[in-house]
Amino acid sequence: MSSEERILIGCELSKEFRTRKRIIRALQRASVEIRKGERVALVGESGSGKTTLAKILAYILKPSEGRLVFRGKNLAEMDKRELRIFRTKVQYVPQYSDLALDPLWHIYDSIAEPLRIHGMVESRQEELERILEIADLLNLSIDHLRRKPRDLSGGELQRAVIARAIILKPEVLIADEPTSMLDPVTQSRIIWAIMNAREKIGFSTILITHELSIAKAISERLYVMFGGRIVEFGFTEDIFTEPLHPYTSSLIERDVYLLMNEEKIAEGGVFESPGCEFRFRCRFAEEKCKTPPPEIRMGKKRTVRCWLYGEPDRV
Amino acid sequence: MGTSRTEILGFLLLSSVFLMLIFSFLPEEYFGKKSQSPYLPPSPSNPLGTNDIGEDVLKNLLIGSRASLTIGILSALVATGIGTLIGVISGFFGGRIDEFCRSLTDLFLVIPGLPMMIVLAAYLGPSYFNVILVIGLLWWPATARIVRARAVQIANSAFVEGLIAIGAGRGYIVIKHILPNVYGVALSRFVLTVPSAIILEAGLSFIGLGDPRNPSWGTALHFALTRGALLHGAWWTFIPPGLCIAITSLAFLLIGFGIEKRYRESVKSMERSL
Amino acid sequence: MMRLLKSFLKYFSLILIIVTLNFMLPRVMPGDPMVFIFGEEIYGIAVNNPELFAQFVEKYGLNLPLIEQYRIHIINFFTGDWGYSFSFGRPVFEIIAERLPFTLLLTFPATLMSLAIGIAIGLRIGWRPNRISSRITTSICLLIHSVPSYWLSMVFLLVFSLWLRFVPVGGAPRPDSTLIEAISHLILPFSVLLLFNTAYIAMIVRGLTVEVSEEEFIATAISKGLKHWKFSIRHLLRPSLPPLIFLTAIELGFTLSGALLVEIVFNWPGIGYTMLQAVVERDYPLIHATFTIVAVAVITANAIGDLLTGFLDPRVRNNGDIEN
Numbered sequence: 001m002s003s004e005e006r007i008l009i010g011c012e013l014s015k016e017f018r019t020r021k022r023i024i025r026a027l028q029r030a031s032v033e034i035r036k037g038e039r040v041a042l043v044g045e046s047g048s049g050k051t052t053l054a055k056i057l058a059y060i061l062k063p064s065e066g067r068l069v070f071r072g073k074n075l076a077e078m079d080k081r082e083l084r085i086f087r088t089k090v091q092y093v094p095q096y097s098d099l100a101l102d103p104l105w106h107i108y109d110s111i112a113e114p115l116r117i118h119g120m121v122e123s124r125q126e127e128l129e130r131i132l133e134i135a136d137l138l139n140l141s142i143d144h145l146r147r148k149p150r151d152l153s154g155g156e157l158q159r160a161v162i163a164r165a166i167i168l169k170p171e172v173l174i175a176d177e178p179t180s181m182l183d184p185v186t187q188s189r190i191i192w193a194i195m196n197a198r199e200k201i202g203f204s205t206i207l208i209t210h211e212l213s214i215a216k217a218i219s220e221r222l223y224v225m226f227g228g229r230i231v232e233f234g235f236t237e238d239i240f241t242e243p244l245h246p247y248t249s250s251l252i253e254r255d256v257y258l259l260m261n262e263e264k265i266a267e268g269g270v271f272e273s274p275g276c277e278f279r280f281r282c283r284f285a286e287e288k289c290k291t292p293p294p295e296i297r298m299g300k301k302r303t304v305r306c307w308l309y310g311e312p313d314r315v
Numbered sequence: 316m317g318t319s320r321t322e323i324l325g326f327l328l329l330s331s332v333f334l335m336l337i338f339s340f341l342p343e344e345y346f347g348k349k350s351q352s353p354y355l356p357p358s359p360s361n362p363l364g365t366n367d368i369g370e371d372v373l374k375n376l377l378i379g380s381r382a383s384l385t386i387g388i389l390s391a392l393v394a395t396g397i398g399t400l401i402g403v404i405s406g407f408f409g410g411r412i413d414e415f416c417r418s419l420t421d422l423f424l425v426i427p428g429l430p431m432m433i434v435l436a437a438y439l440g441p442s443y444f445n446v447i448l449v450i451g452l453l454w455w456p457a458t459a460r461i462v463r464a465r466a467v468q469i470a471n472s473a474f475v476e477g478l479i480a481i482g483a484g485r486g487y488i489v490i491k492h493i494l495p496n497v498y499g500v501a502l503s504r505f506v507l508t509v510p511s512a513i514i515l516e517a518g519l520s521f522i523g524l525g526d527p528r529n530p531s532w533g534t535a536l537h538f539a540l541t542r543g544a545l546l547h548g549a550w551w552t553f554i555p556p557g558l559c560i561a562i563t564s565l566a567f568l569l570i571g572f573g574i575e576k577r578y579r580e581s582v583k584s585m586e587r588s589l
Numbered sequence: 590m591m592r593l594l595k596s597f598l599k600y601f602s603l604i605l606i607i608v609t610l611n612f613m614l615p616r617v618m619p620g621d622p623m624v625f626i627f628g629e630e631i632y633g634i635a636v637n638n639p640e641l642f643a644q645f646v647e648k649y650g651l652n653l654p655l656i657e658q659y660r661i662h663i664i665n666f667f668t669g670d671w672g673y674s675f676s677f678g679r680p681v682f683e684i685i686a687e688r689l690p691f692t693l694l695l696t697f698p699a700t701l702m703s704l705a706i707g708i709a710i711g712l713r714i715g716w717r718p719n720r721i722s723s724r725i726t727t728s729i730c731l732l733i734h735s736v737p738s739y740w741l742s743m744v745f746l747l748v749f750s751l752w753l754r755f756v757p758v759g760g761a762p763r764p765d766s767t768l769i770e771a772i773s774h775l776i777l778p779f780s781v782l783l784l785f786n787t788a789y790i791a792m793i794v795r796g797l798t799v800e801v802s803e804e805e806f807i808a809t810a811i812s813k814g815l816k817h818w819k820f821s822i823r824h825l826l827r828p829s830l831p832p833l834i835f836l837t838a839i840e841l842g843f844t845l846s847g848a849l850l851v852e853i854v855f856n857w858p859g860i861g862y863t864m865l866q867a868v869v870e871r872d873y874p875l876i877h878a879t880f881t882i883v884a885v886a887v888i889t890a891n892a893i894g895d896l897l898t899g900f901l902d903p904r905v906r907n908n909g910d911i912e913n
Contacts, residue, residue: 087481092480094476094477097472100472161473161477165480422603427846430880431880433864433876434880439618522850522853522864522868524868540743550744556740557744560736561732565735568734568735
């Protein structure tokens with residue numbers, strides 16, 4: 001399904017948040033590539049920077065450093081018109097929340113809104129057809145469409161939000177933890193809905209989750225994040241057979257001891273000291289780890305950020 | 316969501332006051348005649364007696380309702396309008412605009428309302444329009460604060476984020492999504508501002524800065540004090556106007572509290588907790 | 590310490606804003622600024638006499654550039670030169686200094702007493718809001734709140750002064766009055782203020798108490814069998830104290846504004862009464878001064894409230910900078 005054509009590229013993306021007291025480095029030099037039609041997963045725990053990265057990829061947040069390129073055009077250089085087009089092509093679905101949709105609007109109107117904003121349909125009839133098409137894809141009935149958010153269940157609401165995101169037939173769908181806060185049955189329904197829609201429309205998916213099992217099921221390639229950095233990246237299958245980064249292996253092996261043994265707890269992305277953020281938990285940590293490890297290529301389409309794997313290739 | 320008993324009481328009171336407003340437009344013959352003698356206590360021919368220049372108190376009371384009610388409602392409208400605007404801008408745009416608006420709001424909250432209005436009214440001169448202006452320009456902070464809180468809640472919510480992701484313009488978001496969701500608070504604020512406005516207007520009239528061509532209940536109190544009615548013991552000249560102010564205020568307060576309560580409950584139900 | 594300085598700066602700049610407002614208003618408002626600055630009567634006299642007019646312009650520095658005028662204005666404010674009142678024939682500052690104590694005499698005791706009583710009542714009716722006595726009290730408070738304070742004053746005057754002849758009809762105690770006489774003049778306006786503020790505070794405390802009494806830790810304490818009023822004081826009052834202190838300060842400000850109109854009814858020679866006289870005569874310097882003194886008083890009250898809250902609330906003390 002996926003081709004080699006790279007549509008969305010994030011290059012050395014960094015994001016800093018400044019409050020009156022401190023600087024929070026939420027994201028540090030993350031590089032991401034998305035190809036047409038491929039399924040990618042972004043895995044990490046809370047505070048790893050995955051939501052920040054996701055929002056930057058959708059350009060809801062602007063990166064403090066680094067470039068975002070869509071189909072060859074740098075987003076920072078786009079004019080209003082081009083940006084508008086970008087917005088129809090790359091969509092972001094946030095984590096489940098109470099106010100995922102305007103509580104005063106009917107679901108039908110909320111889903112129709114993107115069409116109306118971009119003037120994509122010429123008649124009510126056409127609009128109705130498009131909405132029914134999408135609703136069907138996501139298993140939403142006409143009855144659902146008539147209601148308001150408060151009358152829908154968690155899973156139904158989330159599907160409505162997804163419907164709104166894909167009604168413009170985007171090329172990339174970024175779903176931020178679409179399944180957390182929902183029960184397992186609903187979780188699988190949502191995943192199924194997204195993948196089903198993907199079959200029909202053909203968009204690439206970037207699924208953000210902290211659940212490895214989900215990531216394994218729905219992705220071809222995987223990015224693992226920790227402490228605001230991408231620590232490992234490669235084909236999902238490869239990573240699961242042979243995880244390289246200590247953090248990745250601890251996730252896969254559910255090494256609870258490792259996961260819990262922290263001397264310094266990262267506060268939602270604040271990392272005061274430079275160096276590999278995982279060194280406080282890593283059983284392999286040594287002096288070297290006080291300097292941030294570079295990205296090391298480990299063969300085709302596989303990188304890892306850890307001193308264990310030698311010096312970086314001079315590329 | 317039914318109407319509570321207090322709200323019903325409020326509506327009853329309000330209707331009786333509006334009845335007065337309507338009656339005030341009846342032609343002269345229906346009221347007590349202007350008598351030669353001042354300070355006549357209530358009698359069949361003058362149900363509320365006469366004031367210091369022999370005018371029928373009841374007539375003045377009904378006429379006073381016009382100014383008191385209209386000024387009260389209009390100035391509350393202005394104040395709520397300004398407050399909602401500032402609240403929404405402050406809450407939605409955030410950043411330095413928000414800081415500026417909040418400082419402004421705090422400033423206006425600290426400046427004592429009535430004295431400031433008195434100063435302004437002394438400059439602008441006693442007129443119907445000036446009173447509305449002065450009250451409206453100084454009474455918006457309470458609304459602004461509350462509206463801002465709600466606006467911030469909406470602006471930070473997931474669906475607004477989603478709207479930005481779809482490419483909706485900020486003006487569009489404000490008009491189509493923020494304002495409708497803020498309307499409920501704004502309405503309750505409006506209803507609760509009216510009693511303050513009425514009492515403020517009465518205060519201004521009481522001190523002599525009201526519009527003499529549009530006498531309100533406050534004006535009646537002013538004359539009762541300054542033209543000696545009080546000292547003559549002519550209680551019928553000032554007790555009724557004060558009661559009318561009280562009844563009107565109470566009416567709006569009761570209705571306003573009811574609206575506020577219902578709105579809070581509906582917000583809770585609209586935004587389901589997980 | 591840093592926080593203290595910041596607060597002080599904040600409130601000082603507020604006062605500065607008021608002073609600036611006073612400077613700008615006569616120059617910005619529709620009408621001839623000179624009328625406002627001289628005062629109507631003086632202007633009326635001087636306008637026909639070019640020499641006299643020039644003298645006045647010179648005196649008020651109206652021929653100087655605006656910045657200069659502003660500078661002089663600020664210096665004047667802080668040195669006590671608040672202009673001249675034509676209607677009284679005396680410097681404004683003198684008049685204010687003379688009248689302010691009367692207003693304070695009325696408002697301070699009223700605020701303090703109404704706080705004590707209001708909190709007590711508020712606690713009681715907030716603790717059991719559904720009892721008949723609570724509901725009746727709440728209704729009474731609401732009623733009092735809806736009524737204009739000056740109207741109530743008029744009623745009181747009528748009933749207690751005119752009809753019952755308990756107390757004299759308004760006015761103030763003279764320097765040679767006895768204590769009884771002084772109190773008899775004071776009691777009526779004081780009572781009105783007391784009533785009003787108590788009702789207001791009771792309502793607010795009730796609101797706070799109702800909220801708190803619905804929280805869970807109350808259940809635990811009840812199960813321990815504490816007597817309810819002792820309980821109220823310890824558990825309800827303590828957490829509510831900071832907002833309460835703050836509220837008191839704000840209250841003082843409100844009381845002051847409310848007292849102004851009450852004074853008028855009772856001919857009580859305080860700031861409010863002075864304001865009325867100034868308004869009637871369109872004596873702008875005096876109008877400004879009365880407004881300024883009230884504003885300064887309110888700002889000071891707020892500042893003190895802020896300070897006290899800072900001392901009492903350990904959260905604020907430690908953090909210094911609460912991020913909203």
